Amino acid sequence: MAIIVVGLSIGMLIFLLAAGLTLIFGMLQVINFAHGALYMLGAYLAYSVAMLTGSFWLTLVIVPLMLLVLGLVIERVTLRPIYDADHVYQVLITFGVVLVIDEVVRFFWGLSGRQFSPAAFLVGSIDIFGTEVSRYRVFVIVVGAIVMTALLLGIEKSRIGLTVKACSVNPDMAAALGIRVERVRMMVFAAGAGLAGFAGAIAGPMLPIQLQMGNAILLDCFTVIIIGGLGNIRGAIVAAFVVGMSRAVGQQWAAEWVDVFTYSLLVLVLLLKPEGLFSKKERTA
Amino acid sequence: MSFSISRLARQALLAAGLVGACTAAHAQDTFRIAGLVPLSGAFGILGENMRRGATIAIEERGGEVLGVPIEVVWDDTETSTQVAIQKATKAMARGVDMIFGEASSTTTLAIMKLAEQRKVPHIVTLSADDRITGADKSRYTFRTSNNVAMEVAALLAFAKNQNLEKMYIVMADYSVGRDLAKILETELPKNGIEVVGTEFVPIGTSDYAIILNKALESGADGLSLVVVGADVATSLKQGADVGLGEKMTVMGLMLMDETQGMVVGERGSVGINSTLRYHHTQDSDRNRDFVAAFVEKYGELPNQYAGEAYDGMSWWLDTVDATGVFDKEAWIDAFEGSVRDSSVEGLKVMRACDHQAEQVALFGTAVPDPSGELPIVMEIAESFEAEELFAPCE
DSSP, X not given: XXXXXXXXXXXXXXXXXXXXXXXXXXXXXXXXXXXXXXXXXXXXXXXXXXXXXXXXXHHHHHHHHHHHHHHHHHIIIIIGGGXXXXXXXXXXXXXXXXXXXHHHHHHHHOSSOBOOOOOGGGSSEEEETTEEEEHHHHHHHHHHHHHHHHHHHHHXXXXXXXXXXXXXXXXXXXXXXXXXXXXXXXXXXXXXXXXXXXXXXXXXXXXXXXXXXXXXXXXXXXXXXXXXXXXXXXXXXXXXXXXXXXXXXXXXXXGGGHHHHHHHHHHHHHHHOTTOTTOOOOOOO | OOOOHHHHHHHHHXXXXXXXXXXXXXXXXXXXXXXXXXXXXXXXXXXXXXXXXXXXXXXXXXXXXXXXXXXXXXXXXXXXXXXXXXXXXXXXXXXXXXXXXXXXXXXXXXXXXXXXXXTOOEEESSOOOGGGTTTTOOTTEEEOSOOHHHHHHHXXXXXXXXXXXXXXEEEESSHHHHHXXXXXXXXXXXXXXXXXXXXXXXXXXSOOHHHHHHHHTTTOSEXXXXXXXXXXXXXXXXXXXXTHHHHSEEEESXXXXXXXXXXXXXXXXXXOEEEESOOTTOOSHHHHHHXXXXXXXXXXXXXXXXXXXXXXXXXXXXXXXXXXXXXXXXXXXXXXTOEETTOXXXXXXXXXXXXXXXXXXEEEEEEXXXXXXXXXXXXXXXXXXXXXXXXXXX
16 A cells, blocks of 8 residues: 555656646747756745745745746746747756756855644555555645646636637637737746646655755656647646556565666667657647 | 879878977876766756865866866766767877766776777776776776775675664665675675665666565664765655655665755655764864855855866865876876875875775764755764774785
């Protein structure tokens, strides 16, 4: 049972981060290398908000909003001028954002890591079928499920989702129909940054808050969005669970082979279905 | 225009001679240090702390040695042996006077070979692999910090003194870790402690829940948790949720100190036992000055990586200065057998036979900070004298 709970919690955390990444790629066709840095910044901000307010719950509200605003600024200043440029410029500019965020974190929080605790009732463990499982992990699963449902409904069933998809599939046509594509793009990037901040705040009580904490998990996120199909939220959900469960099961039976399992899966997908397992075929005519 | 091969060769020789003369003269004008440390990747935070500690050692002497300014170039090895070798090669081509670093033992072993070929002194303040001052020892490499053997000896003695019966081993999956696990699996039973399981975990693992559950369910009363880099905080933080420290005696190498406690928090840190290579509370004038300078410059307490780096760099530079000559071989001769009674870690002696610093080993236990300023403070639980840890030089 512990394997399932741990696997689900790993998957949910990866999903929370990968969702923003895949949303940005799906809409803007930008591979955002700064996503891991935004996640790290979210965790540090969550620490500071928790220290200032003494409330874990407030961190989950304030931090995503702060990152959302930062996302608006980053999109406006760095990405908007180069949407039409080669992808390499977008990669370079998002990598530049990583360096800036790293230095900001160094300046304000120093090199020492930080930590904060969740709400009191989320501390400790509960007994599930004879195995002690962290309460916080169960909380992560519940929160992840709520975000997942909201995202799916928002993208697939709402007018906003329809607008975003229209801007993604045919921005010129969307613009001709009166949609302000630039504004939609900005909001999508900001939403992705907000999700990264939310993931950082959620991860704070579970993982060490320290510089470069985004690097390792970002690798998992790229694995998830490649397996699931670039820009595909449903694919990201399934792939996040596959990666999460493979890590949990791998650790139970052969911990030293976990990375080999995960990345072999990635290589297999790239060889057999490079567009991702859940990508939809594009209409060409 | 006539062309003469011999004339061209003469001009080339003259040019080479001038370049050589300029380089030699330049070497007398500055003391050049290549700081090869990981500033990014899994060991990035270790390297940054090493840089900070060494920087204080340079600044406290006014940035000079042998009457010339110290010019230090910090190169990020990116937690990659290949990158480190490339950068070490470039640094030596620049004609540096010493190499400082690296963090990873595998990388340090590779740099050692280059340093030996180019006859450049090389100071190691973190890498613990026994081969560095054992099978692969070199005239040009000195380790001012602990080696694996002394840390394991301390850990074994500590485990024995805790009257443990069964031990579970969780080990970082790298070359030193594999060697360490073999030693523990052999030596623990000799001390009456049964090893009930060993788990190798890749460096950079972000989730230790399953592995720690296995340790808890193994029936062991002790856990040797030997992980590195960010994995230390990850494992202990996640262990806190299942009451790891309350259910098992957890011990490891460089597993806990006050700065680590800030990342892990009081709940996950209290009761954790760890070797302490350096501790900021060391009662000496030099250490007080170092801690004050470090806090003033960086706004936080120095951790073990910074303390070890400061100690090694300041010891080496003092030794170089005392020779009064710009001669690498003379510096090495002077460092062999030198005694550092003002070390920030207590008395240290640089063994001439293997270039390993002989020193005491400390084992500390994390307890809540009575002042409430920090999540925890380390209490020295046991101290092991150098004579217990090192075989005499033959």
